[in-house]
Amino acid sequence: xxxxxxxxxxxxxxxxxxxxxxxxxxxxxxxxxxxxxxxxxxxxxxxxxxxxxxxxxxxxxxxxxxxxxxxxxxxxxxxxxxxxxxxxxxxxxxxxxxxxxxxxxxxxxxxxxxxxxxxxxxxxxxxxxxxxxxxxxxxxxxxxxxxxxxxxxxxxxxxxxxxxxxxxxxxxxxxxxxxxxxxxxxxxxxxxxxxxxxxxxxxxxxxxxxxxxxxxxxxxxxxxxxxxxxxxxxxxxxxxxxxxxxxxxxxxxxxxxxxx
Amino acid sequence: xxxxxxxxxxxxxxxxxxxxxxxxxxxxxxxxxxxxxxxxxxxxxxxxxxxxxxxxxxxxxxxxxxxxxxxxxxxxxxxxxxxxxxxxxxxxxxxxxxxxxxxxxxxxxxxxxxxxxxxxxxxxxxxxxxxxxxxxxxxxxxxxxxxxxxxxxxxxxxxxxxxxxxxxxxxxxxxxxxxxxxxxxxxxxxxxxxxxxxxxxxxxxxxxxxxxxxxxxxxxxxxxxxxxxxxxxxxxxxxxxxxxxxxxxxxxxxxxxxxxxxxx
Numbered sequence: 001x002x003x004x005x006x007x008x009x010x011x012x013x014x015x016x017x018x019x020x021x022x023x024x025x026x027x028x029x030x031x032x033x034x035x036x037x038x039x040x041x042x043x044x045x046x047x048x049x050x051x052x053x054x055x056x057x058x059x060x061x062x063x064x065x066x067x068x069x070x071x072x073x074x075x076x077x078x079x080x081x082x083x084x085x086x087x088x089x090x091x092x093x094x095x096x097x098x099x100x101x102x103x104x105x106x107x108x109x110x111x112x113x114x115x116x117x118x119x120x121x122x123x124x125x126x127x128x129x130x131x132x133x134x135x136x137x138x139x140x141x142x143x144x145x146x147x148x149x150x151x152x153x154x155x156x157x158x159x160x161x162x163x164x165x166x167x168x169x170x171x172x173x174x175x176x177x178x179x180x181x182x183x184x185x186x187x188x189x190x191x192x193x194x195x196x197x198x199x200x201x202x203x204x205x206x207x208x209x210x211x212x213x214x215x216x217x218x219x220x221x222x223x224x225x226x227x228x229x230x231x232x233x234x235x236x237x238x239x240x241x242x243x244x245x246x247x248x249x250x251x252x253x254x255x256x257x258x259x260x
Numbered sequence: 261x262x263x264x265x266x267x268x269x270x271x272x273x274x275x276x277x278x279x280x281x282x283x284x285x286x287x288x289x290x291x292x293x294x295x296x297x298x299x300x301x302x303x304x305x306x307x308x309x310x311x312x313x314x315x316x317x318x319x320x321x322x323x324x325x326x327x328x329x330x331x332x333x334x335x336x337x338x339x340x341x342x343x344x345x346x347x348x349x350x351x352x353x354x355x356x357x358x359x360x361x362x363x364x365x366x367x368x369x370x371x372x373x374x375x376x377x378x379x380x381x382x383x384x385x386x387x388x389x390x391x392x393x394x395x396x397x398x399x400x401x402x403x404x405x406x407x408x409x410x411x412x413x414x415x416x417x418x419x420x421x422x423x424x425x426x427x428x429x430x431x432x433x434x435x436x437x438x439x440x441x442x443x444x445x446x447x448x449x450x451x452x453x454x455x456x457x458x459x460x461x462x463x464x465x466x467x468x469x470x471x472x473x474x475x476x477x478x479x480x481x482x483x484x485x486x487x488x489x490x491x492x493x494x495x496x497x498x499x500x501x502x503x504x505x506x507x508x509x510x511x512x513x514x515x516x517x518x519x520x521x522x523x524x
């Protein structure tokens with residue numbers, strides 16, 4: 001089986017496993033869908049009081065929300081295992097993935113599917129087409145950019161979670177850092193100063209996930225779309241490189257590191 | 261040990277645990293300051309005068325959000341702890357203790373939350389001052405505002421108990437938690453004061469318990485808030501605290517019955 005076929009099979013089985021408890025899965029997805037819409041009410045109230053936020057209107061915020069929701073949802077659905085990497089390393093459970101004849105990272109990422117992600121992805125369409133006034137012609141571009149955002153989010157999560165190879169008791173820290181990253185992506189970043197922007201384009205690349213794609217769509221700027229795709233490839237490569245460096249330190253019995 | 265002393269010991273234990281978790285509190289403070297930084301950038305770029313509220317400035321909104329975020333972040337996610345206890349079966353050990361599981365859980369969580377609320381209030385005041393460039397909270401109101409923050413946190417911890425118990429019936433507490441959390445954010449006025457809401461929605465939100473948790477303590481920083489208004493703040497908080505206590509007690513009873521009859 002070629003690599004793409006292997007990845008497609010992994011993804012298919014992962015998604016199917018997520019629906020093993022269909023009723024629970026559907027409930028989780030519906031609740032997440034409603035959750036995103038309800039949270040958006042705050043922005044509707046904001047723009048009911050104020051005309052714009054430094055040039056951005058409710059439509060721009062909607063597109064940004066949709067992109068963030070799609071990115072996060074797609075990551076959860078296809079690569080939900082990314083949130084467990086640190087604990088997998090700590091528990092010595094990485095052995096299962098190392099015993100396979102392929103690179104361990106894809107099977108590790110596809111070891112779990114977060115079904116609530118379907119609700120996130122569904123809500124993205126409401127944000128894009130209802131509140132954001134995008135047209136069906138915009139769909140390929142916005143889905144492409146949001147999917148690139150999912151790749152960046154996954155890559156950053158791999159980097160953050162891989163800290164467990166070096167740092168004991170880092171699972172909690174990984175969760176906190178990831179929550180920080182996700183929190184930044186759902187707020188407009190064009191209001192920040194230069195120093196913060198530099199951070200958002202490097203260490204915490206939230207700007208590639210939700211700022212640059214929105215600006216690419218608003219301004220029709222092809223180079224911004226290209227930069228988002230390039231960032232997805234770049235951060236993916238960095239994540240794989242760091243994971244492989246960490247893997248060289250892995251010796252199964254890392255529980256000792258946690259205890260010390 | 262009499263029950264009251266045991267509960268005080270659990271509150272002290274929660275406080276000490278929170279104080280010992282230095283990395284956890286640092287991470288929480290980092291996240292808190294980050295959120296404040298994000299919203300300070302948003303509010304400083306907002307044409308606040310367009311709202312037509314006399315005296316309202318970006319600084320008021322930054323301080324308002326600082327207080328609502330303290331109330332939301334200090335308790336953490338108590339329902340998840342209960343969910344983990346139920347799913348792992350650890351709750352069985354808790355049922356054997358002389359102090360009822362629910363009461364013991366609340367006491368420890370309140371100790372933890374009190375410590376975090378104190379540290380976050382000091383940090384939040386410094387951050388809000390630096391980010392807004394203004395000190396909008398009169399000094400005389402500091403202890404009253406902090407008391408209102410603590411009561412808001414206490415309600416969140418209290419509701420965390422029944423929300424966590426829903427795991428016993430539905431297999432997970434996340435759906436109930438998300439409904440509760442987002443209702444709190446929207447009807448409590450997490451991001452914007454209820455005075456900026458459309459009149460009908462604002463009136464409805466004020467009639468809910470969510471307003472007593474978030475809007476009530478944070479309204480102390482808004483222009484036009486008078487010392488006498490604290491009486492209304494505390495009255496609404498105490499009424500809703502009692503209502504939540506009743507809810508927590510009845511769900512706790514139902515959950516304990518279920519655990520003792522059907523296991524965890």
